[in-house]
Amino acid sequence: MRPPLSIKGVQGDLKEKKYNCTELVNFYLGQAKKLNPTLNAFTTICEDFAFEKTKILNEIIQTNPKAFEEFPLMGVVLSLKDLFSTKGIRTTAGSEVLSDYIPPFSGTVVNKLEEAGAIIIGKTNCDAWGHGASGENSDFGPAKNPWDTSRVPGGSSSGSAVSVSAQMCMASMGTDTGGSIRQPAGFCNLVGLKPTYGAVSRYGVIAMASSLDTVGHLTRFAEDSEIIFNVIKGKDGKDGTIKDQYKENKALNIGIPKEYYGLGIDREIVELINAAKSKVKGVKFVEVSLPHTRYAIPTYYIIQPAEVSSNLARYDGVRYGKSRKAFGDEAVRRIMLGTYVLSGGYYDAYYLKAMKIRSKIINDFDRAFEKVDALLTPVSPTPAFKLGEKNEPLEMYMADALTAPASLAGLPAMSLPVGFSGKGLPVGMQLIGPRFSENVLFDLGKRYQEATDWHLQTPNL
Ligand code: GLN
Numbered sequence: 001m002r003p004p005l006s007i008k009g010v011q012g013d014l015k016e017k018k019y020n021c022t023e024l025v026n027f028y029l030g031q032a033k034k035l036n037p038t039l040n041a042f043t044t045i046c047e048d049f050a051f052e053k054t055k056i057l058n059e060i061i062q063t064n065p066k067a068f069e070e071f072p073l074m075g076v077v078l079s080l081k082d083l084f085s086t087k088g089i090r091t092t093a094g095s096e097v098l099s100d101y102i103p104p105f106s107g108t109v110v111n112k113l114e115e116a117g118a119i120i121i122g123k124t125n126c127d128a129w130g131h132g133a134s135g136e137n138s139d140f141g142p143a144k145n146p147w148d149t150s151r152v153p154g155g156s157s158s159g160s161a162v163s164v165s166a167q168m169c170m171a172s173m174g175t176d177t178g179g180s181i182r183q184p185a186g187f188c189n190l191v192g193l194k195p196t197y198g199a200v201s202r203y204g205v206i207a208m209a210s211s212l213d214t215v216g217h218l219t220r221f222a223e224d225s226e227i228i229f230n231v232i233k234g235k236d237g238k239d240g241t242i243k244d245q246y247k248e249n250k251a252l253n254i255g256i257p258k259e260y261y262g263l264g265i266d267r268e269i270v271e272l273i274n275a276a277k278s279k280v281k282g283v284k285f286v287e288v289s290l291p292h293t294r295y296a297i298p299t300y301y302i303i304q305p306a307e308v309s310s311n312l313a314r315y316d317g318v319r320y321g322k323s324r325k326a327f328g329d330e331a332v333r334r335i336m337l338g339t340y341v342l343s344g345g346y347y348d349a350y351y352l353k354a355m356k357i358r359s360k361i362i363n364d365f366d367r368a369f370e371k372v373d374a375l376l377t378p379v380s381p382t383p384a385f386k387l388g389e390k391n392e393p394l395e396m397y398m399a400d401a402l403t404a405p406a407s408l409a410g411l412p413a414m415s416l417p418v419g420f421s422g423k424g425l426p427v428g429m430q431l432i433g434p435r436f437s438e439n440v441l442f443d444l445g446k447r448y449q450e451a452t453d454w455h456l457q458t459p460n461l
Helices: 007-015 021-039 047-063 108-115 158-165 182-187 222-232 267-279 293-314 329-342 348-371 393-398 404-408 438-451
Strands: 042-045 077-081 119-124 171-176 191-194 214-219 253-257 284-288 374-378 413-420 426-432
Touching: 007 021, 007 222, 021 042, 021 047, 021 077, 021 119, 042 158, 047 119, 077 158, 108 119, 108 171, 108 222, 119 158, 158 171, 158 182, 158 214, 171 191, 182 191, 182 413, 182 426, 191 222, 191 438, 214 222, 222 413, 222 438, 253 348, 267 374, 267 413, 267 426, 267 438, 284 348, 293 329, 293 348, 293 393, 293 404, 329 348, 348 404, 374 438, 413 438, 426 438
Parallel strands: 077 119, 077 171, 253 284, 253 374
Antiparallel strands: 042 119, 171 214, 191 214, 191 413, 374 426, 413 426
8 A cells, every 4th residue: 555645635545444544654654664774764763652643543533524624634644853842752853962852741833733633653863953954964864865865855854854755754844944944845856834933833842043943844745735834833822923914815926036046056956947937827927136145144154053052052961961062063063153153242243243134134025025926946056965065064054045045034935846957856946925925835836736746756765
């Protein structure tokens, strides 16, 4: 048995009793166990936990005729980036510091997913603390790209992307601070949603940079992304940034920001995106300019380490976790940089200046959204790169050049499969919308996927 790729497809089969939730989980666990030794997608597989849940769900399906309406994620087999606190299940943040930490609670999103009928089968590998764009900063070894195992799957939600791409689960929860959902989705032929800052509660998610962190997910379909988003969004009383002010509009004009198509962007990627433009009917493309785009990386790499230095201070080895000596090189680099830019005498020159440029980047977007309803850009300058290829931190940081701007502005953004490079590597495009315009992105994504079948391609494993 090989279940269909979409949530509705699987739920249709469950309704028709082609198989039950236990058999479904057996399939995904089989894939996970067979492929994890090569792909290293999971840090922890929680088999017993998953089977406990399937017993409950099988019973509900048998006895409740409204099971699928009352439980919108009924039977959805999920993995969670190992930054999500899970009660009784090890949560490592990809770091040796927390390698044997078992949280006493689950956060809001995990609880919402579970209550909606999802089945969690494991925790996924990631760059330690979410610091990275390749998965190679994980203390548990890098995850491998299922499309070419000599390449990175992207990061920091590396294992999340691999687990969905290799059909070890149906969808995966990730976090995106500067690109960590969108970029691995792009490298692995998936849909990656980074919601609006303040749309989804981060309570119970290990914090990286609090003015940038968002919780989102990786799926194969824009429709599945919408189904999950509708379950996880909204106030919980525990994350003070959460608002609920969605727009119900459709996109008519789409902006092409010229700065995103310039030097350093693979021509193949630009060509694939140009070809994609004709696939969505009824929209017009207009050139726009976001002049401060090139300052996004220097700005992001001041603000983000500053916030990292503050958030990671709680891992002092006193209450839980190992000693600070267990921090890896990248975390140490960011703590030092962050402490430096916040220190007396340097604060104005670095942190304050970065905050001012952040405002300019936000203004660029606001001005563009006076003219257009969404923006279309590449996700990354190149397709997946080789493991070990980017060994200079600055080279790695440049991988976020096209995803960091929307993060700095708190905007929702979604990556979607747009075809394959000459080497057979997946390529993604990015849609960026105004705050709380997720509905526009889902609408465009669904219409695009109805007209294309890139997202139905799966790696040969
Ligand atoms: N690659 C970026 C960084 O290393 C983004 C990480 C993220 O979004 N968590 O900071």
